[in-house]
Amino acid sequence: MGVPLGIRRRSEGKFSGVVYSLLIFISYYIVVAVAENIGGQYRVSPFLISITPNLLVAGAGVYLLKDLNTEEQTRPSGQWKIMLESLVAKVK
Numbered sequence: 001m002g003v004p005l006g007i008r009r010r011s012e013g014k015f016s017g018v019v020y021s022l023l024i025f026i027s028y029y030i031v032v033a034v035a036e037n038i039g040g041q042y043r044v045s046p047f048l049i050s051i052t053p054n055l056l057v058a059g060a061g062v063y064l065l066k067d068l069n070t071e072e073q074t075r076p077s078g079q080w081k082i083m084l085e086s087l088v089a090k091v092k
Contacts, residue, residue: 063079
């Protein structure tokens with residue numbers, strides 16, 4: 001996730017990097033805690049539980065990286081908004 005956010009960070013200002021880093025850090029450890037609780041309650045494979053947070057972060061990074069070379073430059077916050085809107089649309 002660092003590559004697409006690092007490349008596009010210049011358009012949002014210097015402080016946005018700190019905000020994104022904190023959000024990624026907090027969300028990663030929330031996912032780790034949730035995965036551990038699910039693993040403890042449902043006896044899921046420890047390998048699957050340990051790799052789930054990494055796969056989620058890698059998936060988000062690939063999603064942000066996929067259209068990095070397009071002509072249209074969007075802010076990472078716009079990418080997150082698009083990703084969340086598509087997720088909500090799929091859930092509905």
